[in-house]
Amino acid sequence: MSEHQVELMVNGKPRRATVEGRQTLADALRVELELTGTHVGCEHGVCGSCTVLVDGAPVRSCLMLAVQANGRSVTTVEGLAHGANMHPVRQGFYECHSFQCGFCTPGIVMTTAAFLAGNPSPTEHEVRESLAGNLCRCTGYQSIVEGVQRAAELMREG
């Protein structure tokens, strides 16, 4: 069993942790760095709840070892909070009530932030495909699709 020192940028701040080789990035964020906004659902890469951005690209943090994130830049859902100013994805989800229990929401917010950065004017079909890797057991997705579309509008309005 190996232990490793990792240094990474998390939400713009340099952070360090000592992790076991087998510790996932999701667990390191939650346990070592106390960033519990990242939720851990299925723990084998199916549900999408633990999605974070690594160097700007969405990844499943349960399928990446913390040691593999050494030297990388990680953005979690906490990184979208800027005081009283809501990130457009948060604002869109708030307006459309794009959650019920909220467990899947951090992963969907991070997936959507990356998706809209690459596709600012998606069709409804594209929005639904973008959400295919994130499971929500409550909403039936309708309000999430609406929230993503509202977020896109807000981002286009700047």
Next chain:
Amino acid sequence: MRPAPFDYVAPTTIEEVVALLAEHGEDAKIVAGGQSLIPMMALRLARPAVLVDIGGVDSLQHVGPGSIGAGVTQATLEREAPHPLLAEVLPLIAHPAIRNRGTIGGSIAHADPAAELPAVALLCDAELVARGPAGERVIAAVDFFESYLTTALAPDEVLTEIRFPTHHRTGFAFREVSRRHGDFALVGAGARVTVDRAGDVVDQRLVFIGVGSTPVIAEDASELEPSDDVHATAAYRKHVAGVLARDVLLTARSRA
């Protein structure tokens, strides 16, 4: 749910990777993107004592029209599309969050019979380059896939490169049917069609996924022997395979 404890090592050269595999043999597993291996470790279906991460080996990262490094991510291939078939197939693989980590070499070496990239290797007659203690050897794609998650790679070998031969006057096409976009395909079919100067078909190949213990080369879907499972019946898979085969043959023919 955690992987069983292991030693993590991250070599930066292929020589170090080969030396580690020689030292640890079957106790070692190679991880690239980890999008198949880490779930298997979390479920304790795989319990390697040593995990050799090849993500930091720069020599596995090249992308060219005839040759792709085994460590290139699926997201990079989707963006750069060095082969027209890859441009069509990559968006079908799981979701962006998976493709950002998953690699071409990892998918081929993992050899899931429902995965797309092993079928691409068969359709293109790719040459799979492996490095081991005895040096380099080239394995034809048709000799590579042996059974479910089992390939011709020895435990002390690492897949380093996927070479794509040039096919003239040839078109490719691939389609699959899955319950939702990004799910594992219930069944998929790819075609390669080569025509002569007059436009007549002189060669063709069909490859099917999700219908056996490996990706399957067949003359047509009637030869397939898929199984029933919770997702679809064998009869349904065989029917859909026939519909897809007709479609990809026509599309590949039109692109030749």
